[in-house]
Amino acid sequence: MNKIYNPLKKDWSSILKRPTQTVADIEEMVDAIFLEVKNNGDNAINAYTEKFDGVLMKNSSVTQEEIEEAANQVPKELKLAIQQAKRNIEKFHSAQRTAKVSVETSEGVHCWQEKRPIQKVGLYIPGGTAPLFSTILMLAVPANLAGCKEIVLCSPPNKEGKLHPAILYTANLCGVTNIFKVGGVQAIAGMTFGTETIPQVYKIFGPGNQFVTVAKQIATKYGIAIDMPAGPSELLVMADDSANASFVASDLLSQAEHGADSQVILVSTSKKFINEVEREVEEQIKLLPRQEIAEKSIANSKLIYVADKETAVALINEYGPEHYILCVEDESFFLDRTYNAGSVFIGNYTPESAGDYASGTNHTLPTNGFAKQYSGVNLDSFTKAITFQKISQEGIKGIGETIELMAEAEGLFAHKNAVTLRLKSLVGER
Template sequence: MQIVRYPDRKNWKETLKRPAFDTSSLNQTVSDILNKIRERGDEAVIEFSQKFDKVVLDNLQVSDAEICEAENLVPDELKEAIRTAKNNIETFHNSQKVELKKIETTKGVVCWQKSVGIEKVGLYIPGGTAPLFSTVLMLAVPAKIAGCREIVLCTPPNKEGKVNPAILYAAKVAGVDRIYKIGGIQAIGAMAYGTETVTKVYKIFGPGNQYVTAAKQLVSLRDVAIDMPAGPSEVQVIADETANPSFIAADLLSQAEHGADSQVILTTTSEDIINEVVKEIEKQLPLLPRNEMAKKALDNSKLILLKDEQEIIDMTNEYAPEHLIIETADYMNIAEKIVNAGSVFLGHYTPESAGDYASGTNHTLPTNGYAKAYSGVNLDSFIRKITFQEISKEGIHNLGVTIEIMAETEQLNAHKNAVTLRLKD
């Protein structure tokens, strides 16, 4: 990791530069595959599954028998952990329901909203180096609470055509309706366009590699909505002299092990903390099974020494981290001044891992600085809000002239006439 001491503000942009994640060079390849899936459906999906995942599939959909078989393969302690996490995620997302009231904006003019679940949603769950069964819970649980009528899930199988048992069990617990053994670009294409077997959905959720990311971006141009722009995972830690260096090192490494293109950052006013964290990383890193991947991520990462707390706050809001851990004595005071972050973890005993799995908050979050404009996945991500209005004779009398003046000024006389006729009536 690079140590950066007291960077000048004018150089912060370069200091905080993320690993390059340009998918433009992939777009032609991805586009060609998507077009073939749109044209040929299941046949193309099966062909690309054989090419990329090295698996020959007779049936794209996971059967009830396979789900039952998988349930028997999941250890009881993992089942209990999945159920506990599911309950916490459900509790937190249930709390996001909002009562929408009818409002009389002018006498006789009543307006209101109704929340409606997106009818058909597609969940993409990676199954490669790390089968993310936790993401099944993060996406399917709020979808169920929102009232989505159809929840479908795509995840890549292994070379024997089997899906990871924990993914299947989590899908069953969370209420997924249909599961397909499809990964990569072909999964995104199948959900975006629909095939003979796969349901066409209205919005696609979930993380993935650069090919999945490029596919999601391309289909979102005209065919289907997506959750958010996505990039490599990242974490920033704010720490002071009260922080435990071993905790900080563990938090940084827990994010670094996601992938070689991940980024982790420490911001502090303490040179001693930086030195101790470096020692702890050197101690903990060799013990990790994914240490080679974490090492590559650390090449993209920085330990940044700043002058004071205000500089830390300003740099954090400029960086807009996906995950932010504040391990300081006055963490609540700092947290109040943070305006750009995906999810924030407060105090010495709140690891980012808690949000990844079981505290209840969602781990599908904006990366690459998008936290300046995007929220992480939440209940509203699965909901559309439809507005209604009801105007009485008294209401059109009270508001009509205002509408007429505005419509006429915009030279939209048919708009004006729709009001004028009612006023005359």
């Protein structure tokens, strides 16, 4: 890992740069795939699946027989684990429901707001180097709670043209309505335009590599909403001498094993602690089955020493981490000043893995600094807030002149006239 001591503020942006390509670097390729899928539908999808995933698919739809077969292949212990995680995620996201907001803003002017579900949503589930069935829980559970009618799931097939049994089991458990063996840019394009097989959706959710992230951003050019730009995973740990170096090293490696383009950062006010964590990382990484991937990620990662907690918190907010672990003696100082983070994990016994799987919070979070302006996925991500109003005769009398004056001042006389006609009708004028 790269050690950096007391970096100057002018150098923070370069030090904290993510190891990912920009939209401009790969936009041309993604655009070409989108246009191909738009014009040729399933034929284009199948061609790109063969090119990128190495399997020729005759039918990308998952059948009921495949779902039943998969359920028999998932060990009972894993099923119980998935079910417990689902219960916790349901509990936390159910608590996010908000009641109808209703108010009389003036006498006879009644305004209210209600949440309504997005009818058609698409879920992208990575399945390349790791079958992320946990992401189905994070997306399909709130989608169902919100009342989404159509939940479309796409995930890349393996070389045999199949999805991991746990992906199929979890998708079925969570009420996904359509499952397709399609991954990468072509999956996002398929859900954007719709094909002979894949339905078009209104909003696309889910993490992915940098190509999927750019594809989601391209989808917005065609009128499809997305949850957020959620690309390669990242973690920042803030720790001092009160933290456990072994725990911190394990957390850094838990994110590093996601992919070679993941990034992990340790910020500390203790040089001694930084050295301890570095030694722990070197020992623990040797035991990982995904050691080669983790090593590539670790090469992009940083151990940053700063002299005081004021500098630390400023640097952390500048980075805006997707996952933020806080293991310090003075927790309140950092928590009170945390403005930019996707999800925060506090204390020595709160690993980031808990949020990834079973504590109840959502693990679909903004990366690449987008935590400065985006929230992670939550129940409201699957709903729209619609406002309503009903104005009585007394109500239009009370606010009518205000509307007329404002409309006239803006030069919008048809707006004014829509009120004037109503006011005149109430006094018997034509």
